[in-house]
Amino acid sequence: MSITAPAGFVAAGVAAGLKSTGAKDLALVVNQGPTYDSATVFTANRCKANPVLWSQEVVKDGVVRAVVLNSGGANCYTGAEGFQTTHAVAEKVAEQVGIGAIDVVVCSTGLIGLANSREDLLAGVEAAAAGLSADGGADAAAAIMTTDTVSKQVVVEGAGWKIGGMAKGAGMLAPQLATMLVVITTDAVVPAADLDTALRAATRVSFDRLDSDGCMSTNDTVTLMASGASQITPPLADFTQALTQVCTELAMQLLKDAEGADHEIAITVLNAASEDDAVEVGRSVARSNLFKAAVFGKDPNWGRVLASVGTTQAAFDPADLDVAMNGIWVCRASTPDQDPSLVDLSAREVTVTIDLKAGAERATVWTNDLTHAYVHENSAYSS
Amino acid sequence: MSITAPAGFVAAGVAAGLKSTGAKDLALVVNQGPTYDSATVFTANRCKANPVLWSQEVVKDGVVRAVVLNSGGANCYTGAEGFQTTHAVAEKVAEQVGIGAIDVVVCSTGLIGLANSREDLLAGVEAAAAGLSADGGADAAAAIMTTDTVSKQVVVEGAGWKIGGMAKGAGMLAPQLATMLVVITTDAVVPAADLDTALRAATRVSFDRLDSDGCMSTNDTVTLMASGASQITPPLADFTQALTQVCTELAMQLLKDAEGADHEIAITVLNAASEDDAVEVGRSVARSNLFKAAVFGKDPNWGRVLASVGTTQAAFDPADLDVAMNGIWVCRASTPDQDPSLVDLSAREVTVTIDLKAGAERATVWTNDLTHAYVHENSAYSS
Numbered sequence: 001m002s003i004t005a006p007a008g009f010v011a012a013g014v015a016a017g018l019k020s021t022g023a024k025d026l027a028l029v030v031n032q033g034p035t036y037d038s039a040t041v042f043t044a045n046r047c048k049a050n051p052v053l054w055s056q057e058v059v060k061d062g063v064v065r066a067v068v069l070n071s072g073g074a075n076c077y078t079g080a081e082g083f084q085t086t087h088a089v090a091e092k093v094a095e096q097v098g099i100g101a102i103d104v105v106v107c108s109t110g111l112i113g114l115a116n117s118r119e120d121l122l123a124g125v126e127a128a129a130a131g132l133s134a135d136g137g138a139d140a141a142a143a144i145m146t147t148d149t150v151s152k153q154v155v156v157e158g159a160g161w162k163i164g165g166m167a168k169g170a171g172m173l174a175p176q177l178a179t180m181l182v183v184i185t186t187d188a189v190v191p192a193a194d195l196d197t198a199l200r201a202a203t204r205v206s207f208d209r210l211d212s213d214g215c216m217s218t219n220d221t222v223t224l225m226a227s228g229a230s231q232i233t234p235p236l237a238d239f240t241q242a243l244t245q246v247c248t249e250l251a252m253q254l255l256k257d258a259e260g261a262d263h264e265i266a267i268t269v270l271n272a273a274s275e276d277d278a279v280e281v282g283r284s285v286a287r288s289n290l291f292k293a294a295v296f297g298k299d300p301n302w303g304r305v306l307a308s309v310g311t312t313q314a315a316f317d318p319a320d321l322d323v324a325m326n327g328i329w330v331c332r333a334s335t336p337d338q339d340p341s342l343v344d345l346s347a348r349e350v351t352v353t354i355d356l357k358a359g360a361e362r363a364t365v366w367t368n369d370l371t372h373a374y375v376h377e378n379s380a381y382s383s
Numbered sequence: 384m385s386i387t388a389p390a391g392f393v394a395a396g397v398a399a400g401l402k403s404t405g406a407k408d409l410a411l412v413v414n415q416g417p418t419y420d421s422a423t424v425f426t427a428n429r430c431k432a433n434p435v436l437w438s439q440e441v442v443k444d445g446v447v448r449a450v451v452l453n454s455g456g457a458n459c460y461t462g463a464e465g466f467q468t469t470h471a472v473a474e475k476v477a478e479q480v481g482i483g484a485i486d487v488v489v490c491s492t493g494l495i496g497l498a499n500s501r502e503d504l505l506a507g508v509e510a511a512a513a514g515l516s517a518d519g520g521a522d523a524a525a526a527i528m529t530t531d532t533v534s535k536q537v538v539v540e541g542a543g544w545k546i547g548g549m550a551k552g553a554g555m556l557a558p559q560l561a562t563m564l565v566v567i568t569t570d571a572v573v574p575a576a577d578l579d580t581a582l583r584a585a586t587r588v589s590f591d592r593l594d595s596d597g598c599m600s601t602n603d604t605v606t607l608m609a610s611g612a613s614q615i616t617p618p619l620a621d622f623t624q625a626l627t628q629v630c631t632e633l634a635m636q637l638l639k640d641a642e643g644a645d646h647e648i649a650i651t652v653l654n655a656a657s658e659d660d661a662v663e664v665g666r667s668v669a670r671s672n673l674f675k676a677a678v679f680g681k682d683p684n685w686g687r688v689l690a691s692v693g694t695t696q697a698a699f700d701p702a703d704l705d706v707a708m709n710g711i712w713v714c715r716a717s718t719p720d721q722d723p724s725l726v727d728l729s730a731r732e733v734t735v736t737i738d739l740k741a742g743a744e745r746a747t748v749w750t751n752d753l754t755h756a757y758v759h760e761n762s763a764y765s766s
Contacts, residue, residue, distance in 0.1 A: 047693025047701045047717070077689060079718035112686025113719050216694050218686075289672070289753075290761050297762025303495025303601075306460060310430025311599050318430045334430070335462035336496050370672075370762075372755050378673050379680025379753075 002153030004137035005164040006187035008032050008227025011136035013143030016124025018072025018116055024143035026124035029183050030066045030097055030132055035228030038064035039195035040105065041203055043220035049076030050083045051106040052219060054090065058105050059223075062192030065103040067183050067223050068093050068125060071146050071168070073116040075108040076218045085118045092122045096129035107181045107221045109146055109168060141166040144181055147377065152253040156242045161188040161230040163242050167250040169257075180207070180254060182222040184246060187230040190239060198240040199224050206247035209279065209365045210255055211286040222247075255366050256348075260373025263295050263345070266366055267352045273359035277314035281354060282365030284308045292370035295350055300343035302330045305352060315358040322355035385536030387520035388547040389570035391415050391610025394519035396526030399507025401455030401499055407526035409507035412566050413449045413480055413515055418611030421447035422578035423488065424586055426603035432459030433466045434489040435602060437473065441488050442606075445575030448486040450566050450606050451476050451508060454529050454551070456499040458491040459601045468501045475505045479512035490564045490604045492529055492551060524549040527564055530760065535636040539625045544571035544613040546625050550633040552640075563590070563637060565605040567629060570613040573622060581623040582607050589630035592662065592748045593638055594669040605630075638749050639731075643756025646678050646728070649747055650735045656742035660697035664737060665748030667691045675753035678733055683726035685713045688735060698741040705738035 004011050009031055016026040031038075040059040042052050058064065068089055075082045086106045094101040108116070131139075141151040145168055152167040169180030190198070203222060224243070234242075255264050267285050272278035285291055288308040294301035302323045310318060323331040325343045330336065350369075368374075387394050392414055399409040414421075423442040425435050441447065451472055458465045469489050477484040491499070514522075524534040528551055535550040552563030573581070586605060607626070617625075638647050650668050655661035668674055671691040677684035685706045693701060706714040708726045713719065733752075751757075 045690060045693040046695075047689045047704075074686075077686060077714065077717050077719070079716075112684075112690065113714070216690065218690050218693065289757075293758050293761035296758065299762065301495075303457075303460060306430045307428060307495065307599065307601050310428040310601065312429075321430075331460065331496070333462070334460050335465075336460065370758055372758050374672075375676050375679065375753055375755050375758055378676035379682065 002137040002141055002155060002166045003029055003164045003183055003185045004134050005155040006162040006185045006227065008187050008229030009185045010132040010134055011140040012128040012131040012133065013136065013139030014124055014127045014131060016070065017120045018070055024139060025070055025072045026128055027069045027140035027143040028066065028093065028125065028128035028132065029140055031225045031227050033227055035189060035226055036063045036065050037190060037192040037195055037226045038062060038224060039192060039199040040221065040223045041199060043217055045216045045218050047218050049074050049108060049219040050078060050086045051075055051108045052221060053083065054086045055105045055221060058102055063103050064105050064223060064225050065099045066093050066097055067105040067107065069107040069144050069181055070116065070121060071109050071144055073108060073110040073114040074112050074219050075116055076112040078113065078115045082115055085116060085121065088118055089121050089125060092125040096125060105223050109144065109181055109219055112218060137164065137166065144168040147259055149257055152250055154246050154249045156245050158188065158234050158238060158242050160232045161186065161234055163246050165246045165250050167254060169254045180220055182250060184224040186226045188226055188239060189228040189231060189233040190226045194236050195224055195226055198236065198243050201240050202244040202247040205244065206251040209363065210251045211283055211365055211367050255368065258368040259377045260371050261368035262371050263348055263350050263369040264366065265295060265350045265352060265368065266364055268362065268364045270353060270355045270362050271359055272356045272361045273315035275361045275363055278361050278363035279365060280312045281309055281314050281356065282363055284312050285352065286365050286367035289370055292367065295345060296369040296371045298345040300325045300330060300340040300345060302340065305354065306334065309354060314356065316356040320357055324353040326351055385520040385524055385538060385549045386412055386547045386566055386568045387517050388538040389545040389568045389610065391570050391612030392568045393515040393517055394523040395511040395514040395516065396519065396522030397507055397510045397514060399453065400503045401453055407522060408453055408455045409511055410452045410523035410526040411449065411476065411508065411511035411515065412523055414608045414610050416610055418572060418609055419446045419448050420573060420575040420578055420609045421445060421607060422575060422582040423604065423606045424582060426600055428599045428601050430601050432457050432491060432602040433461060433469045434458055434491045435604060436466065437469045438488045438604060441485055446486050447488050447606060447608055448482045449476050449480055450488040450490065452490040452527050452564055453499065453504060454492050454527055456491060456493040456497040457495050457602050458499055459495040461496065461498045465498055468499060468504065471501055472504050472508060475508040479508060488606050492527065492564055492602055495601060520547065520549065527551040530642055532640055535633055537629050537632045539628050541571065541617050541621060541625050543615045544569060544617055546629050548629045548633050550637060552637045563603055565633060567607040569609045571609055571622060572611040572614060572616040573609045577619050578607055578609055581619065581626050584623050585627040585630040588627065589634040592746065593634045594666055594748055594750050638751065641751040642760045643754050644751035645754050646731055646733050646752040648678060648733045648735060648750050648752065650750065651745065651747045653736060653738045653745050654742055655739045655744045656698040658744045658746055661744050661746035662748060663695045664692055664697050664739065665746055667695050668735065669748050669750035672753050675750065678728060679752040679754045681728040683708045683713055683723040683728060688737065689714065689717065692737060697739065699739040703740055707736040709734055
């Protein structure tokens with residue numbers, strides 16, 4: 001169900017021939033109203049794919065009536081021809097659904113520098129439009145998968161309203177955002193400005209704190225559409241809380257499906273002078289290949305944690321840092337404390353806790369370990 | 384010969400029992416004068432090892448008469464006890480050589496959080512002092528190896544003067560500096576202030592642009608000592624040029640011996656608005672695990688190059704970037720150009736050229752690919 005769980009949405013996922021395997025590769029999600037309010041966040045990468053360049057214009061007025069997504073090619077660095085393909089896809093959706101092209105967000109994912117067949121895409125849009133249904137959520141979620149091993153979906157219920165979401169992404173996960181495409185739907189009545197506030201608050205503590213491999217994508221897009229079909233306007237705080245739950249659950253599904261990972265690592269930074277400091281420290285550890293390789297090797301190498309903390313500008317005393325792994329305080333006051341051999345890293349879930357003793361703020365950043373399988377998948381992806 | 388090639392220096396390398404293999408693990412280098420001018424640069428990591436904390440005080444007056452280095456343990460995050468060990472080692476060197484402890488730089492390398500046996504270290508210093516000789520350079524270079532597979536040495540000759548150098552490091556290579564210990568000697572007559580200027584100029588374009596795995600060490604130290612024994616004062620420009628050659632050759636030796644690497648990658652950024660921009664762009668590509676894994680897989684994946692460039696703040700037009708790999712311009716004006724299948728990545732040496740078209744500055748950053756062997760070595764190092 002996922003994105004079609006809230007009232008007012010129909011969706012479809014079809015095989016347009018972009019994937020050589022014949023699997024589903026094109027998804028269409030349409031908001032049937034009565035409201036068309038929306039909010040979207042894009043990759044912070046300055047080198048953006050054509051669909052992002054197009055969609056940035058689409059979302060400016062806060063109205064989005066449909067999202068069309070394809071896997072099998074990112075349509076990034078494909079020049080003017082590639083932009084025209086994106087435009088043609090939006091026009092085709094508009095024609096099929098009976099809306100304006102300027103209300104159609106386009107998302108693509110796959111290899112950079114690869115032009116998709118415009119013919120295949122346009123035919124796929126026709127097939128998807130013909131197949132739109134209130135049961136189409138699962139098909140749409142399947143159609144956006146690339147190296148994902150499972151589709152990612154979630155539904156959260158409010159008091160008479162719902163939020164549904166789907167995501168794709170399995171590596172190249174880094175802020176802001178992870179390499180991922182996300183569509184979120186709700187039947188609550190929420191004006192675009194409030195959707196924007198809520199979406200930024202929710203992504204800030206979920207997708208933006210997912211840092212699987214430090215690599216930022218060119219195509220990331222998170223689009224939230226509100227149909228208003230429930231006729232209920234929830235308190236913004238309630239809506240934001242539910243939306244944050246949706247984003248966090250999707251982020252955790254992405255983390256668990258990261259390419260070749262053996263461990264999910266939650267790095268929590270305590271007692272920071274600011275939340276920004278806590279995030280900076282967490283992210284620096286999440287990006288240490290040495291630390292990530294150690295976790296793969298089930299080695300509680302806290303020296304590599306401190307070496308990463310030391311590269312940041314956060315407020316702390318280098319001689320007074322505490323570090324725990326899976327709750328064992330292996331380092332207190334920057335010296336060895338509990339025996340590292342007490343740390344059992346055989347389970348997939350690993351926690352690292354860093355106490356900066358510099359304030360009262362905290363944050364958690366999530367990452368994966370660095371494995372042989374990661375190297376294998378990413379050395380063979382385009383060949 | 385290396386560090387004992389210039390007149391006025393004696394050195395030794397001995398087995399002090401710190402390495403379980405019984406290999407040489409303690410080196411001593413002594414400047415016999417008549418001058419004792421010096422310059423040193425340390426890691427920028429805020430979490431510094433005890434030997435760095437000690438040596439930072441030693442170098443303040445520009446006088447260094449001896450450097451003692453041990454492998455087998457980094458003496459980092461070993462608390463007050465660890466600092467006292469460093470101090471005791473400096474005192475022992477001073478006593479044996481007949482100088483003041485405050486003129487003795489101490490360097491350690493190995494696992495973080497591991498205390499070395501003070502007894503073994505002090506006995507090792509006695510043995511090294513007894514074995515000091517003008518032929519001791521090679522033994523000293525061997526004694527500082529950790530996961531290095533070869534010792535790193537270089538000699539450059541000026542007009543009647545020489546510079547010699549030795550280095551250790553094989554991974555955890557990142558600015559500023561790479562994980563490495565470097566001792567450089569010269570018999571030129573150069574005052575400490577000029578040595579400092581020359582050393583900073585030389586390291587800025589050599590060690591500081593080596594970024595093997597993005598991880599910054601806690602122990603990096605580069606110490607340059609001038610004995611004045613040649614009685615020749617070269618023009619500072621000549622000396623700086625020779626010193627830059629020494630640092631660059633040692634940096635390339637470190638790059639070639641990086642843990643588990645299959646390729647040496649030189650990333651050159653052309654036509655940048657500033658040298659800082661060029662370095663920022665080069666470094667962002669050097670830190671992309673996706674790009675590095677692609678090179679390991681012999682896949683000329685230029686999309687991952689542009690995706691990394693896009694994460695920087697450098698001046699450029701995202702729609703007008705050119706990228707070459709091994710001289711093949713696979714991307715022009717941010718669109719596909721020459722056929723990537725023309726790029727042969729079978730040789731160890733790989734060049735990536737990025738034209739920002741934003742100015743007249745340039746820089747080269749060096750890195751390695753991301754391999755199974757890297758993951759293996761770094762997941763098993765401390766266990």
